[in-house]
Amino acid sequence: MRDPQPAAPELAAIEIHGMSRSAFLVRSALAAGAVYGAGAVSPYVRGSLAQSGGGDVGILNFALTLEYLEAAFYAQALKDTPGLSGDIKKLATEIRDNEDEHVDALTAAIKGAGGKPVKAPGVDFGDAFASEKSFLKLAQTLEDTGVSAYNGAGPSIESAEVLGAAGSIVQIEARHAGLIRLARGETPAPDAFDKSLTTDEVLEAVKPFVTS
């Protein structure tokens, strides 16, 4: 099974549902063990975020962190990237608005489920906004990572309603990814099957852009 220790110690500061990330992962692994027996932990933890009764709120909070990151990314891109073409500006604005709506919906869902929404993380996208080209390059990475994060979490979601909501959001992330790729002259889907990422892999991927 995956090492529950944080791959990135600085990310331990990211609180998920009031727990440190490390505690969250340990707890979810234990919860999975409790439900399925210790021998079953590994397959269920792999590619998943949580299994316990509180797991769905944990997943929603994890998704919220990613949506905050994306929303901040597009807001800053629109503000800072010089010489964005009209089409790209329009696309970035549309995507930013979508990500803002995802943030609002996830926040409401977490509160509605009795959880505590995480705060927006501090972000630093380095020199991604130096040009339209560098902006689109990182946008593609973030969108592809977002799709893989939701796809990885999906099978661990216990509530049918939360699964439906996550599916509704991930399809939009995938559409964003397809459009960004198209704008870069790439094929909209790099593979016939989108990858799924574990929590660890997602956190590792976004680590360079999260400052707190």
Place this chain on the structure above:
Amino acid sequence: MAEQIERSEEPQRSAVAELRDDAASRKRFLKMAGAGAAGGLAVLFAACGGDDRSGSTASETSTPAATATETPAGMSGDLEIVNYALTLEYLEADFYAQVIDSGLVKDKKLADLAKALGQQEQEHVDALKATAEKLGGPAAEKPRTKFEDVLSGGLETVLNTAATVENLGAAAYLGAAGGIEDKDILAAALAIHSVEARHAAALNELVGRSFKGDGKLEGSLPDGAFAKGMSMDEVLEQVKPFIAS
């Protein structure tokens, strides 16, 4: 970062491989939300702008999707969903094959795109067919398709039809996901769902539809920031014109 994304291929491959090889071994039934959780989450669905569809696609009771896939035994329900998806993928793969054969697409980049999308649909066919057989089968037969009118309509009609079919495909997977009981089949369905969405968005863009489709394709296009699922009945009704048998 690049290595991260690269590395992630491994779990995906193994998930798909397991789906093919070991689908029944780690079956887990989705737990339905308790009444309390459902009540609290109503907020989300209100925010999604769908009081029925976006919420009910994943609901076990009282939705067209759930009714269509409702069977007493879990695995036979999954087989039905897999065969439904397989039928749609057959349709898509055959469409792209016919489009490429027709020679209608002269632009090299567009032709490359059609080939790439068609290839991915064929991979979906292969994976779903293997899955249906693994579940005890029988796998759905390849439907006889009817794209003559579309092809004779020229390139614009072809691209618009491709967009229509891809958006329907994405909506179909989203609508069916909540009814899937086997975790590994759900993982595979999600991995395909987002690829259909990528295709759909690219084709919408190529035919000059906005992100929301400019009012066309009502039902299968996202309502802004939130995508909507469609029931099996709704999807089959819309693809009927393309199926000869």
